[in-house]
Amino acid sequence: xxxxxxxxxxxxxxxxxxxxxxxxxxxxxxxxxxxxxxxxxxxxxxxxxxxxxxxxxxxxxxxxxxxxxxxxxxxxxxxxxxxxxxxxxxxxxxxxxxxxxxxxxxxxxxxxxxxxxxxxxxxxxxxxxxxxxxxxxxxxxxxxxxxxxxxxxxxxxxxxxxxxxxxxxxxx
Amino acid sequence: xxxxxxxxxxxxxxxxxxxxxxxxxxxxxxxxxxxxxxxxxxxxxxxxxxxxxxxxxxxxxxxxxxxxxxxxxxxxxxxxxxxxxxxxxxxxxxxxxxxxxxxxxxxxxxxxxxxxxxxxxxxxxxxxxxxxxxxxxxxxxxxxxxxxxxxxxxxxxxxxxxxxxxxxxxxx
Numbered sequence: 112x113x114x115x116x117x118x119x120x121x122x123x124x125x126x127x128x129x130x131x132x133x134x135x136x137x138x139x140x141x142x143x144x145x146x147x148x149x150x151x152x153x154x155x156x157x158x159x160x161x162x163x164x165x166x167x168x169x170x171x172x173x174x175x176x177x178x179x180x181x182x183x184x185x186x187x188x189x190x191x192x193x194x195x196x197x198x199x200x201x202x203x204x205x206x207x208x209x210x211x212x213x214x215x216x217x218x219x220x221x222x223x224x225x226x227x228x229x230x231x232x233x234x235x236x237x238x239x240x241x242x243x244x245x246x247x248x249x250x251x252x253x254x255x256x257x258x259x260x261x262x263x264x265x266x267x268x269x270x271x272x273x274x275x276x277x278x279x280x281x282x283x
Numbered sequence: 284x285x286x287x288x289x290x291x292x293x294x295x296x297x298x299x300x301x302x303x304x305x306x307x308x309x310x311x312x313x314x315x316x317x318x319x320x321x322x323x324x325x326x327x328x329x330x331x332x333x334x335x336x337x338x339x340x341x342x343x344x345x346x347x348x349x350x351x352x353x354x355x356x357x358x359x360x361x362x363x364x365x366x367x368x369x370x371x372x373x374x375x376x377x378x379x380x381x382x383x384x385x386x387x388x389x390x391x392x393x394x395x396x397x398x399x400x401x402x403x404x405x406x407x408x409x410x411x412x413x414x415x416x417x418x419x420x421x422x423x424x425x426x427x428x429x430x431x432x433x434x435x436x437x438x439x440x441x442x443x444x445x446x447x448x449x450x451x452x453x454x455x
Contacts (some may be wrong), residue, residue: 127387142380157419158411160355161362168355169421173428176344180433183332183340188334188344208401218438223444230444237437244433249341254422258343261352261416264388272395272402 123176179217180248184240189230215240352420353387355413360404373403387412 160168185207192200208230212218223233332340357379364372376398384390395405 129374133295158359158415159362160359160415160419162327162358167424169424170428172348172351172425177432179340179344179347180429183393185420186334187330187332189418190331196343201437216440220440220443223440231447234441237440241433241437243330243332244430246345250422250426251340251341252341252349253344256313256342257348257352258416260345260349260416261330261413264402265413267393268388268392271392275396 152249176244178215180240180244181218182212183235184236184243185212185218187239187243188236199228199232204229333422350385350387352412352416353390353408354384356408356415357384357390360408361409361416371400371404374400 138268163171189200189207189249190201192203206222206229210218210221215233219236223230290418319430335343357375361372361375378394378401382390389407391405394401394408
């Protein structure tokens, strides 16, 4: 389980031989060293992620969360309206039925052009998603949950496989 | 626009009057106070997000990222194989053609059961997604980009609307 990722020169003793390096045993993968903040490419210890062109995986993830925040903002505003402005709530619900929330920005732009009342709702959704993203969303928790999820999923995938195959073996 | 979020007792002086509270001017919304770590519900200053049942928006976001990390891990492993193990690369590509990556865990579980060679690939993908999520993915950057995206999108949605309507006005 502890042996691949992009290797640094210090981990490739056959390419960059040095006396101190020769004596060590190198775990080849994955490299669990903390990232350095040096900007030069030579020192980048990260794995090469292809296929993102000029965008980064982080930007792609942020774009996804961006649409998610819009969805949440719509839910928040709807829940607020439901109790004290049922007419606006109904209008928002009707608009949601006929417009997809997959592209949050497009949804807001369309809502803004529907009528002056809808415009008010749209502005409110824009504000709520900004406030939610900055103040309410628990970013640390997101990371914690995601890391835990990877660990647990990896364990359960391997456990299930072992259980399946050991059962098959014992049945032979 | 400035009266929605969930209000705390200290923000509702007319319901919970106290001398010290009466003198302050309360910004009603969005409440930008830092979150308190007190566990009681009474102190929660966040907006109510409906519709997530027992799960949280953070867990939903993490689940999304989890599948994204699996996708990235597959891309990383494919790129690594492409240069030094074209046979394994081809096998992985063929498997990707016939299996969806939308559910990352399901993809890995199927890959593991395909053949013993595929099992090696699957184990490697599990390892890479764990290492990527923990070491390589820039969580701070994700937040920075997402917050910037919300601000810029909000501005551009409003700007476009104003441009459109002012143009329509001047054409009258």
